Amino acid sequence: MGQIILGVGDYGASNRPGEEVKTFALGSCVSVILLDPKTRTVGMVHVALPESTINKAKSLEKPGYFVDTGIPALLVEMAKFGCNPKGKGMVVKLCGGANVMDTNDTFQIGKRNGLAVKKILWKYGMGAVAEDLGGNFSRTVTVSVDTGEIILSSPGRSNWKL
Amino acid sequence: MTEKISHEEIQKVIKSVPLLSPSANQLLQATTDPDHDQGDIVQIVKLDATLTARVLKIVNSAAIGLINEITSLERAISYLGERLVVGIAVGDCAAQLFDKELKGYEGEHGDLWRHDLRTAIASREIATLSNLKINPDLAFTAGLLHDIGKSLISDYLQGTASEVLSKIENEEYGDYLTAEEELIGIDHPRAGYELALAWKLPEAITEAIRFHHTPAEAREDLRELVYAVHLGDNIAMLGGCGTGADSMHYKLDPNYSQYIELKSEELARVMLTVDVEFNKLERSFSAAGDSNQ
Numbered sequence: 144m145g146q147i148i149l150g151v152g153d154y155g156a157s158n159r160p161g162e163e164v165k166t167f168a169l170g171s172c173v174s175v176i177l178l179d180p181k182t183r184t185v186g187m188v189h190v191a192l193p194e195s196t197i198n199k200a201k202s203l204e205k206p207g208y209f210v211d212t213g214i215p216a217l218l219v220e221m222a223k224f225g226c227n228p229k230g231k232g233m234v235v236k237l238c239g240g241a242n243v244m245d246t247n248d249t250f251q252i253g254k255r256n257g258l259a260v261k262k263i264l265w266k267y268g269m270g271a272v273a274e275d276l277g278g279n280f281s282r283t284v285t286v287s288v289d290t291g292e293i294i295l296s297s298p299g300r301s302n303w304k305l
Numbered sequence: 306m307t308e309k310i311s312h313e314e315i316q317k318v319i320k321s322v323p324l325l326s327p328s329a330n331q332l333l334q335a336t337t338d339p340d341h342d343q344g345d346i347v348q349i350v351k352l353d354a355t356l357t358a359r360v361l362k363i364v365n366s367a368a369i370g371l372i373n374e375i376t377s378l379e380r381a382i383s384y385l386g387e388r389l390v391v392g393i394a395v396g397d398c399a400a401q402l403f404d405k406e407l408k409g410y411e412g413e414h415g416d417l418w419r420h421d422l423r424t425a426i427a428s429r430e431i432a433t434l435s436n437l438k439i440n441p442d443l444a445f446t447a448g449l450l451h452d453i454g455k456s457l458i459s460d461y462l463q464g465t466a467s468e469v470l471s472k473i474e475n476e477e478y479g480d481y482l483t484a485e486e487e488l489i490g491i492d493h494p495r496a497g498y499e500l501a502l503a504w505k506l507p508e509a510i511t512e513a514i515r516f517h518h519t520p521a522e523a524r525e526d527l528r529e530l531v532y533a534v535h536l537g538d539n540i541a542m543l544g545g546c547g548t549g550a551d552s553m554h555y556k557l558d559p560n561y562s563q564y565i566e567l568k569s570e571e572l573a574r575v576m577l578t579v580d581v582e583f584n585k586l587e588r589s590f591s592a593a594g595d596s597n598q
């Protein structure tokens with residue numbers, strides 16, 4: 144069974160039967176998962192930081208690293224699979240965005256990532272139907288192309304579904 | 306069921322761990338001296354044939370991608386930088402510890418080394434922020450060694466992770482340190498501290514190992530450094546690079562702001578640099594083939 148493994152700042156999509164789209168160890172990063180029922184395509188981007196303004200060069204080299212460039216890049220990628228380029232009809236699910244314990248405002252990177260994702264999605268008229276954001280644990284995410292089922296795992300915890 | 310580790314037992318564990326080589330020790334000493342220069346580093350490496358060979362092998366590895374081979378040690382060290390050379394020396398001696406699969410934390414093989422390397426880079430980046438007087442090379446080394454205690458106590462914590470996590474959620478334990486202390490009578494910073502004493506590590510590094518989760522308790526003159534490692538550790542964990550179930554189950558001491566000024570935009574930049582540098586460094590380390598992977 145094929146797997147598409149996405150690292151930090153990567154995005155990708157698949158419509159191949161039996162394949163899985165996977166990303167490891169989301170800490171404060173957020174995984175945005177787009178499921179397109181019409182074309183049976185699964186897309187995912189692993190964003191690390193909210194704004195590309197802090198490093199334009201990096202956002203050109205790796206648009207998936209930032210929320211504001213990563214989500215548009217994923218939509219362009221999914222359009223290659225015949226999906227609507229504005230995300231119409233897609234199902235959105237979110238996970239990640241963890242924080243450390245007793246964190247202060249500056250270190251709430253996970254929370255800022257989650258908020259930034261929702262803001263961009265809102266511009267496209269999209270909203271998440273399911274989310275598992277926050278908390279203080281890392282998440283590994285696996286999405287099945289066949290069923291759209293999302294399995295989350297974290298060391299010391301039993302797997303759960305999103 | 307876990308049992309408390311007695312003082313004798315932890316000393317026995319420490320005795321079973323190889324000592325740092327004399328050259329690794331001297332390199333660590335040199336980084337703590339603000340007046341040291343590259344010549345001092347070259348002198349130390351030169352006297353250690355194995356280390357010299359390793360440094361040359363790494364600088365000429367495919368990952369570094371030089372067109373012309375470097376044969377002089379001086380040039381190799383100046384190309385790789387002091388941090389990487391110290392990392393190679395310490396990493397080789399303590400490979401057994403860095404490489405350990407942390408079963409007690411449900412960590413995977415290589416997690417500790419990756420977490421330590423990320424913490425080292427992040428601590429160094431924090432240390433270079435303009436308002437600080439911390440030696441960045443020292444911050445790097447302290448970051449590299451901060452969690453070494455986990456290797457010593459991990460086996461004793463086997464099978465406890467899921468219970469610890471639920472007890473932290475129920476607020477029965479304040480954080481993972483409390484859990485370690487409650488379950489086996491010693492937490493990983495103190496185990497690391499005992500090892501640092503046995504290894505006769507420089508005081509600054511010893512202090513950073515001992516107080517990296519409780520930096521307010523560090524000696525006043527070393528507190529800036531210890532806070533830098535504290536933040537570096539948190540940045541590594543936020544980057545998804547922890548050592549298993551304990552990741553992010555520690556408290557961030559917000560009083561760091563008394564020592565280190567850090568705006569959220571600066572933190573974002575540090576996190577980005579850490580990602581980029583980590584990928585580069587990890588490639589160099591694994592390039593030598595038989596290294597700490």
Ligand SMILES: [Fe+2]
Binds near residue numbers: 451452517538
């Ligand atoms: Fe620690």
Ligand SMILES: [Fe+2]
Binds near residue numbers: 420424451452538
């Ligand atoms: Fe750590």
